[in-house]
Amino acid sequence: MKNITILLLLITALIILIEPLPLRQIRGYYHQSMNPGYGHCYRCLEPWSNAKGHYTQYAEYKFTDEPYSGIRKYSVGCFSLCERCWSELTPRKRLPYYKKLYDDWDDIKVTPEHKDWNLIEKAVLEGK
Numbered sequence: 001m002k003n004i005t006i007l008l009l010l011i012t013a014l015i016i017l018i019e020p021l022p023l024r025q026i027r028g029y030y031h032q033s034m035n036p037g038y039g040h041c042y043r044c045l046e047p048w049s050n051a052k053g054h055y056t057q058y059a060e061y062k063f064t065d066e067p068y069s070g071i072r073k074y075s076v077g078c079f080s081l082c083e084r085c086w087s088e089l090t091p092r093k094r095l096p097y098y099k100k101l102y103d104d105w106d107d108i109k110v111t112p113e114h115k116d117w118n119l120i121e122k123a124v125l126e127g128k
């Protein structure tokens with residue numbers, strides 16, 4: 001009986017240390033309910049109020065704002081994964097999460113020239 005208790009404690013500690021994805025998703029879903037209005041990681045479901053999103057830049061535009069500072073740049077990017085999930089996946093395994101974000105953009109307003117799946121896919125596969 002004592003051995004079983006120790007074994008269960010070890011398994012519990014291991015699960016807490018490893019934090020398997022389903023456990024993180026349950027926590028993320030719970031945190032979403034506590035932080036309405038925030039977007040979230042498409043993999044672990046943690047809201048951006050609690051997790052740092054990995055910014056993937058997929059375009060850069062230049063424009064002039066003379067007579068102020070001349071040529072200026074602004075980047076266009078998105079984040080569908082938190083830093084942790086992003087680092088756990090290969091570029092190819094990240095793609096479905098970016099595609100899901102891209103597909104969800106139909107429901108919100110995204111400037112048409114910024115909604116370019118080919119640019120996003122290329123940036124993701126390049127490891128950005």
Ligand SMILES: [Zn+2]
Binds near residue numbers: 041042045046051084
């Ligand atoms: Zn995540």
